[in-house]
Amino acid sequence: MSGKYSSTLVHRFLHWERVQPDAIYLTESTPEGRIADYTWREAGDEARRMAAWLRTQALPPKSAIAIMGKNSAHWIIADLAIWLAGHVSVPLYPGASAATTRYVLEHCDVRLTFVGKLDAAAEGWNAVRDAMQSHAPLVALPMSPPLPEATQWRDIVEQHAPLQDVHLPQPDELATIIYTSGSAGEPKGVMHSFGAIYAYAVESGAFCDFGTSDRVLSYLPLAHTAERSFVESNSLCHGFRVFFNDSLATFSQDLQRARPTAFISMPRLWTRFYQAVMGQLSVSQQALVHETSPAGDALRKHILAMLGLDAARLAFTGSAPLPTEITAWYRALGLELLDVYGMTENFSYSHYSRPGQVRPGYSGQAMPGVECRIDDTGEILLKSPTMMLGYYRQPDLTAQSRTEDGFFRTGDCGELDEAGRLKITGRVKEIFKTSKGKYVAPTPIENLLSHPKVESVCVTGAGYPQPFALLLISAAAREELFDTRSREALQMEMAALLETANAKLEKHEKLAFVVVVKESWTAENGCLTPTMKMRRRVIEERYMPLATKWAERGEPVIFEDA
Structure with missing residues (x-):
């Protein structure tokens, strides 16, 4: 690790704790409806007291300690406590199944688990509770569900003095094991060093020009690399304030309270924001948004304030193209959405779109220190200062993931344009063969079916003469299904979308039909990962038994409920 990255996030936290102890670091709403603020001094005090208790537990050095819970101030404080005590943090998705939870706990030999805020979506805490190992005690964070068998965080911090001789890690030390969300197969334990996650924060912070006056809203899962890097790592490194979203019901209110200066979201949410606003505007107002006039300026400012994004100077999107x-x-409106590309293995640090250089459908140029090349098969190969140490306890898989000269095999297919911007064209393993023996890459076709009323697309059709597409439409568009004329209009829109897409495709890629599916795809029903990526295998298992019947109908647009 070069001198540029010779510090760690622990050192940076201690810096902010010292130089701005009374500045507010973390802000969240409580179940009682009040707003709780934690200064850098207060966050440090609780983290140090918990670290002191961890030291009394006689755990082996660098023990794996899990954090399960929705995003909260104490999620980050618990992570700090783990590091200050000299251990390794292992995030667990709050909605993970009992089987996944058991696998992670056993795979990395978790010695203790912090349990935080959960909701109905993390259903069946009881099922997950059974997966907890008997030798791994539980500590209940504030706002956790009732856990009579757990030691309470509040009791611990009241009974222990703050730890003074905290662990100061070296950059090459293991900081965290992040288990991939598992869109296919068992989750893999991605090991990241303190140096790698600090390198991310240094370079990302330089790109974003972060300072102590910045604000972000934390709402994507902290158990995933995107939020862990963008929110936790950047805030610890650059000393800015973090607000937390309590629930989907309070999202708008929490966003307006935070008024973030930098905001990251997924295409589905950017689409929902757009649809919600457009549903409240008249036709003349919708046109006014694009007009250069005092009235247009006023409306644009009003919309951004209504969204809570009037202070945002940077807005990011990723994982799929937007219409x-x-x-x-x-x-x-004044928000240039910057598409970014990264993955768990490189701590979400690879390619960022540059302001003023955005090309639709592309994820921008390589960030400083990132080397990118496309191999003969079209696979994207990367080197990065943020690259993982390897997959935990899977040396063979780690070796397979790298080329002889040390590039990481991403599993993504892509191409570079003349300006070095990267376009993701699919996954190496997603390509399927039709009954005619032709290979089809689904992602480029899915991108052609981008439409304001379509939230998600899955192109499939292995073993059929031609591929077809499953369309998940927005909640507002689903309302149109209940009115005959609106339904017919929607059918014509989707037929036109199909025709436009097919006109751009090779003969073997042309879609036989599209199906407007009945039920939403969610993380709860297994169709999406916790970070809202499609679980293609689950979706295909669900709909392929109906494919023959649909194909026999010979219609370009099929409604599943018909």
Whole structure:
């Protein structure tokens, strides 16, 4: 690790604790409806007291300690406590199944688990509770569900003095094991060093020009690399304030309270924001958004304030392209959505779109220190200062993931344009063969079916003469299904979308039909990962038994409920 990255996030936290102890670091709403603020001094005091208790537990050095819970101030404080005591943190998704939870706990030999805020979506805490190992005690964070068998965080911090001789890690030390969300197969334990996550914060912070006056809203899962890097790592490194979203019901209110200066979201949420606003505007107001006039300026400012994004100077998106109509709308508002590309293995640090250089469908240029090349098969190969140490207890898999000269095999297919911007064209393993023996890459076709009323697309059809597409439409568009004329209009829109897409495809890629599915795809029903990526295998298992019947109908647009 070069001198540029010779510090760690622990050192940076201790710096902010010393130089701005009374500045507010973390802000969240409590179940009672009050707002709780934690200064850097208060966060440090609780983290040090918990670290002191951890030292009394006689755990082996660098023990794996899990954190399960929704995002909260104490999620980050618990992570700090683990590091200050010299241990390794292992995030667990609050909605993970009992089987996944048991696998992670056993795979990395978790010695203790912090349990935080959960909700109905993490259903069946009781089922997960059974997966907890008997030798791994529980500590209940504030706002956790009732856990009579757990030691309470509040009791611990009241009974222990703050630890003074905290562990100061070296950059090459293991900091965390992040288990991939598992869109296919068992989760893999990605090991990241303190140096790698600090390198992310240094370079990301330079790109974003972060300072202590910045604000972010934490709502994507902290158990996932995107939020862990963007929110936790950047805030610890650059000393800015973090607000937490309590629930989906309070999202708008929490966003307006935070008024973030930098905001990251997924395409589905950017689409939902757009649809919610457009549903409240008249036709003349919708046109006014794009007008250069005092009235247009006033409306744009009003919309951004209504969204809570009036202070945002940076807005990021990723994981899938957005319809050009939606990106143009945000640009008209004054928000240029910057597409980014990264993954768990490189701590979400690879390619970022540069302001003023955005190309629709591309994820921007390589960040400083990142080397990228495309191999003969079209796979994207990367080197990065943030690259993982390897997969925990899987040396063979680690070796397979790297080329002889040390590049990481991403599993993504892509291409570079003349400006070095990267376009993701699919997954190496997602390509399927039709009954005619032709290979089809689904992702580029899915991108052609981008539409403001379509939330998600899955192109499939292995073993059929031609591929077809499953369309998940927005909640507002689903309302149109209950009115005959609106349903017919929607059918015509989807037929036009199909025709436009097919006109751009090779003969063997042309879609036989599209199906508007009945039920939403969610993390709860297994169709999405916790970070809202499609679980293609689950979706295909669910719908392929109906494919023959649909194909026999010979219709371009099929409604599943029909």
